[in-house]
Amino acid sequence: TTHYLFIVVVAVNSTLLTINAGDYIFYTDWMWTSFVVFSVSQSTMLAVGAIYYMLFTGVPGTATYYATIMTIYTWVAKGAWFALGYPYDFIVVPIWIPSAKLLDLSYWATRRNKHAAIIIGGTLVGLSFPLFNMVNLLLVRDPLETAFKYPRPTLPAYMTPIEPQVGKFYNSPVALGSGASAVLTVPMAALGAKLNTW
Numbered sequence: 001t002t003h004y005l006f007i008v009v010v011a012v013n014s015t016l017l018t019i020n021a022g023d024y025i026f027y028t029d030w031m032w033t034s035f036v037v038f039s040v041s042q043s044t045m046l047a048v049g050a051i052y053y054m055l056f057t058g059v060p061g062t063a064t065y066y067a068t069i070m071t072i073y074t075w076v077a078k079g080a081w082f083a084l085g086y087p088y089d090f091i092v093v094p095i096w097i098p099s100a101k102l103l104d105l106s107y108w109a110t111r112r113n114k115h116a117a118i119i120i121g122g123t124l125v126g127l128s129f130p131l132f133n134m135v136n137l138l139l140v141r142d143p144l145e146t147a148f149k150y151p152r153p154t155l156p157a158y159m160t161p162i163e164p165q166v167g168k169f170y171n172s173p174v175a176l177g178s179g180a181s182a183v184l185t186v187p188m189a190a191l192g193a194k195l196n197t198w
Contacts, residue, residue, distance in 0.1 A: 035130075035137070042094060043129035046070075047122040050100050054117065060108035063121075067100035086150050089140045095132035099125045 050063035071093065078091040103121035110116035140146075 035134070038094075039130040039133065042096075043099070043126045046096055046099060046129065047103065047118075047125045050103055050125075051114075051118055051121065054104070054107060055114050058112065060104045060112070063100040063103040063107070064097060067096035070096050087146055089143070089146055090150055092137055092140055095129075095136050098132050099129045102128055 046067065050066045053066045054060070054062040074091075074093045078093055081091050082088060102124040103117065106121035106124060107113075107117040110120065137143075
């Protein structure tokens with residue numbers, strides 16, 4: 001039980017670490033101005049978190065599992081914004097999974113050599129992550145129109161529209177959803193492990 005709980009704690013905390021490395025989602029209004037910063041912070045945190053998690057379990061495929069957890073977090077956040085009346089393209093979900101697959105592949109291909117996973121896998125993540133996300137961002141329809149019609153109060157000064165129309169409490173569903181999922185994951189895993197022992 002302790003082993004499974006620790007795996008869950010590592011997954012949740014690594015995910016929160018990645019989220020807090022900067023905007024973990026591409027807001028349409030920032031996606032071009034913050035692309036480089038986002039790419040550096042998120043590819044670094046993907047490599048660090050996924051390698052730590054993968055080496056802890058020793059199983060190729062764990063990095064992809066880790067990236068899937070972050071993807072689910074992001075889709076929950078996207079759904080929260082969409083439910084508040086923002087357009088579907090207001091948030092662009094980052095592409096973590098293919099880069100994580102390359103990391104898993106390098107770990108598997110080098111016969112679970114942790115140094116090769118860190119050097120080769122980390123390099124593949126750093127090179128591929130910006131490319132996957134650039135293609136993803138190119139598919140967004142008219143980002144400037146979306147940015148000026150649905151601004152956020154955290155916009156940089158040079159991008160703030162003259163008359164922003166912003167909801168008052170639109171941040172709370174995202175914060176509430178992320179916090180609740182992180183808090184509830186551990187007891188749910190403990191319950192599952194307990195039921196499994198019966």
